Amino acid sequence: MSFLRAFKYKRKDSLMHRLDPRSKFLLSIILMSFSVVFLNAYILLAILIFQIVLLGLSKTLREWVYSLRGLIFFFAIIFITQMLFSGSLFTGFVLSLRLIVLSSSMSWFFLSSTPEDIGRAMSAARIPMELTFSFIMAIRFIPVIYDEFQSIYDAQRSRGLELEKGGFRTKIRNLMPILIPLLVGTIRRTYEIADAMEVRAFGASPKRTSYKPLKFRRGDYFLCLASAILALIIVYLKLFLGLE
Amino acid sequence: MVEIVVENLFFKYPEAENYVLKNINLIIKEGESIAILGENGAGKTTLAKNLNGLLKPTQGSVKIDGVDTRNLSVAKIARKIGFVCHNPDHQFFAETVEEEIRFGLRNFGFPENEAERSIREVLKTFGLEDYRFRNPFQLSGGEKKRLAIASIMVWNPELLILDEPTIGMDYAQRLNIQRVLKKLVSEGRSIVVITHDVDFAASLCERAIILSKGEVIGDGCLRKLLSDSEVIEKASLKKPFLIELEEELGFSIMEEDFDEICDFLTRVFPKCHS
Numbered sequence: 001m002s003f004l005r006a007f008k009y010k011r012k013d014s015l016m017h018r019l020d021p022r023s024k025f026l027l028s029i030i031l032m033s034f035s036v037v038f039l040n041a042y043i044l045l046a047i048l049i050f051q052i053v054l055l056g057l058s059k060t061l062r063e064w065v066y067s068l069r070g071l072i073f074f075f076a077i078i079f080i081t082q083m084l085f086s087g088s089l090f091t092g093f094v095l096s097l098r099l100i101v102l103s104s105s106m107s108w109f110f111l112s113s114t115p116e117d118i119g120r121a122m123s124a125a126r127i128p129m130e131l132t133f134s135f136i137m138a139i140r141f142i143p144v145i146y147d148e149f150q151s152i153y154d155a156q157r158s159r160g161l162e163l164e165k166g167g168f169r170t171k172i173r174n175l176m177p178i179l180i181p182l183l184v185g186t187i188r189r190t191y192e193i194a195d196a197m198e199v200r201a202f203g204a205s206p207k208r209t210s211y212k213p214l215k216f217r218r219g220d221y222f223l224c225l226a227s228a229i230l231a232l233i234i235v236y237l238k239l240f241l242g243l244e
Numbered sequence: 245m246v247e248i249v250v251e252n253l254f255f256k257y258p259e260a261e262n263y264v265l266k267n268i269n270l271i272i273k274e275g276e277s278i279a280i281l282g283e284n285g286a287g288k289t290t291l292a293k294n295l296n297g298l299l300k301p302t303q304g305s306v307k308i309d310g311v312d313t314r315n316l317s318v319a320k321i322a323r324k325i326g327f328v329c330h331n332p333d334h335q336f337f338a339e340t341v342e343e344e345i346r347f348g349l350r351n352f353g354f355p356e357n358e359a360e361r362s363i364r365e366v367l368k369t370f371g372l373e374d375y376r377f378r379n380p381f382q383l384s385g386g387e388k389k390r391l392a393i394a395s396i397m398v399w400n401p402e403l404l405i406l407d408e409p410t411i412g413m414d415y416a417q418r419l420n421i422q423r424v425l426k427k428l429v430s431e432g433r434s435i436v437v438i439t440h441d442v443d444f445a446a447s448l449c450e451r452a453i454i455l456s457k458g459e460v461i462g463d464g465c466l467r468k469l470l471s472d473s474e475v476i477e478k479a480s481l482k483k484p485f486l487i488e489l490e491e492e493l494g495f496s497i498m499e500e501d502f503d504e505i506c507d508f509l510t511r512v513f514p515k516c517h518s
Contacts, residue, residue, distance in 0.1 A: 066259050148334070154298045155335040157318040158327040159395065160351030177347065180337035184381065188333075 007110040008063075008143045014112065015219065016058030021113040021121040023220035023227075027054075028109040030230045035101035037234055040243055041090075044097045051104045060111040067107060074099060115139045120214050129208060137193070145186060152181045245274035246324045246402040246434065248295055252304035255287075255294055263302070264290045266458045272403070272436065277429045279445035279466060280438045282455035283480035288438045289330075291455065292405050295436070297321040323352060326401035330408035330438075332392035336380040341372055344380050345395045352399055362398050370394040370424060386417030390424065403434040410441045422447060442470060446484035454479050 011017075016024070034047045055061045075096045082092035115136045122132040153163075156177045163174050197203075237243045253268040264287045272278065272295070280288045293299040294306050297313040306313045308321060329335060338344040342363060349359040367373045370390045375383060380391055389409060396404065409425070410418045418441075425448055429435055439445050445452065445466065452469045454462035456479045462469045469475055471487050483491075489505070490496055 063259065151329065151331070152334045154293065155327075155329040157298060158296060158322050158329070159335065159348040160319045160322050160399075161347075162317065162319050162351070177335075177337045181334055184336075185333060 007107060007139070008146075009114050009139075010060050010063050010111050012059040012112070014057060014059045016054065016108075016112040018217075018219070019112075019223060020214050020216050020220045021109075021117045022124070022214065023216070023223040024109050024113060025121065026227045027223050027230075028105045030227045030234070031108075032102060032105040033234055034230075035098045035105065037238055038243060039094055039098065041094050041097065043237065043243065044094065044101050047101050048097065048104070051101065051108060054108050055104070055111070058108065058112040060108070063111055064104065064107055067103075068100065071099065071103065110139070116212075117214070120210055120212070123208070123210065124214055129206075130203070133202075141186075144189075145182070148185055149178065149182055152178050152185075155181075247274065247309055248272040248325075248403070249307045249310075250295070250304070251307070253291075253294060253301050253306060254303035255290060255299060256302050264458050265294070268304070268460055270453065270460070270463065272434070274402075274434060275432050276434050276451055277449040278436045278451045278453060279449040280436060280453045280455065281440070281442065281445060281479060281481055284440075286455040286479065287458040288455055289407055292327065292407060292436065292438050296325045296327045296405060298327070319351065322348075322401070323399065324401055325403045325405060326396035326399075328392050328396050328404070328406045328409065330411055332388040333381075335392060335395070336388070339379060340377050341367075341375045341380055341383075341391055342377065344391060345398050348395060348399050354399070362400070366394045366398040369397070369427075371420075384417075386413055386420060389413065389417070389421060393421075393424070397428075403436065404428065405436045405438070407438045408440070409437060410439060410444050418444065440481075442481055442484045443486070446470065446486050454481075 031047055031051060034043060038044065052061070055064050078095045078099065079089070079092040082088060082095060118139065119132050119136040122135065123129065161174060161177055163171060166174065248271070250268050250270040250272075253265055254263050255265040256263045268291065280291060282288050290299065294301060294313070297306075297308075297316055297318045300314050308316065308324065313321060336344055338347060345363050345366060346359060349362060354362070367376060370393065372387070372391060372394060375387065375391075380388065383391060393404075393406065393409070406425070409421055413421065422444060425435060425437075429448060435448070437445060437449060449466050451464065452462065452466035453460060454469055454475055461478055462472070462475045467487060470481070470484055471491075473483075475481075476483060485506075
């Protein structure tokens with residue numbers, strides 16, 4: 001579950017943190033597109049290096065590296081299935097790289113943008129308030145669920161539960177003592193939050209105001225320009241050079 | 245019987261920059277009843293999780309019967325050291341109270357007939373016989389707490405660590421838990437209680453370990469430490485009612501008499517709760 005940390009906002013004083021979430025989101029989508037469109041190791045490596053620079057500029061490299069540890073399990077599955085079905089280690093490597101680039105694109109965005117800023121950006125895009133709010137709550141819930149998972153896991157380990165032991169079926173069965181309390185706790189909290197929102201007049205006024213309106217700065221225009229150039233590169237590499 | 249030796253323990257969480265525990269040195273011996281006290285964020289739960297191997301030291305060591313916790317699995321430690329987490333809802337998943345209690349016994353591979361006997365005994369000890377086939381999620385707060393302790397006590401660990409056992413409980417529920425734990429202490433069971441409730445700690449424990457900002461600022465006789473205004477202030481605690489009463493009266497009260505005095509005061513002054 002530590003990969004969820006990659007999507008938890010980290011308060012830092014960095015250039016990237018000060019930028020508008022809309023420009024960061026645009027760049028994230030473009031970077032993500034690279035991993036969806038191409039399966040070329042050189043292109044994916046180049047994008048990964050670019051992402052590492054972005055993460056460095058947002059001072060969140062450490063959190064990103066920590067979150068990658070949680071993806072090791074998925075990398076292992078990709079490697080093993082590729083080895084079994086295609087007999088190629090290289091394909092396994094490229095697919096793992098694709099997964100890293102894909103998750104890192106959004107990771108950089110979420111690590112450097114507050115849920116409030118994301119909400120403001122969604123409101124500015126005229127997305128209904130209920131949807132915006134649900135999305136922000138979902139983002140906020142990620143670290144809460146992670147912490148709760150850890151507490152439940154600790155409680156069950158203290159009662160002798162060993163997730164590492166046994167075959168596949170035993171491992172799945174052993175997850176039940178963790179998943180059931182997690183699910184019950186999450187549903188309960190959902191009701192509590194709904195009540196807390198209602199008693200504070202959520203939805204009473206259809207039009208909401210913002211005390212901190214979003215504003216594009218020079219850095220945001222630069223990021224949009226970089227996104228446009230990268231989008232053109234995708235088109236050029238795919239349509240004109242025919243790279244896969 | 246179990247003995248825990250903590251030497252130069254430093255701990256910090258993987259993604260954190262600061263140490264939560266700094267240079268902790270302790271020995272926990274057989275039959276001791278210990279309260280770990282301190283302000284919010286002092287590192288009490290982190291220390292407890294280091295004692296039962298859920299967390300491993302960043303520096304220094306925690307040894308259980310001479311073996312470093314780094315070389316022991318949590319399950320192996322749990323067999324000797326039971327840990328009751330502060331929120332019972334974090335551990336319930338079974339459909340009945342009985343199945344919830346049976347969970348630990350299954351993990352440790354107890355034979356069915358022995359498990360059945362242990363379950364019956366623990367249900368009786370914790371007054372849960374009538375709830376045997378009830379859903380754990382439908383119990384009251386106090387009952388849930390008793391079930392959480394029962395589901396650990398069922399395999400008879402040598403040391404019991406309880407994280408905030410009285411949190412969110414009313415007076416009657418608190419008294420109930422207090423009586424159950426007092427009985428365990430009187431039977432010679434080692435107990436470590438993490439709490440903010442100094443009155444509860446004073447009624448149950450002889451030794452106190454007081455933490456402040458990740459460091460031990462006091463370790464010794466609970467009554468003595470909780471009479472020290474400097475320690476009390478540093479750890480954001482308050483003097484237990486028993487000690488305040490002693491100071492007002494100007495003489496010592498035997499611990500055995502304390503419950504009687506509290507009952508008397510509650511009768512005379514119904515709003516007075518220790």
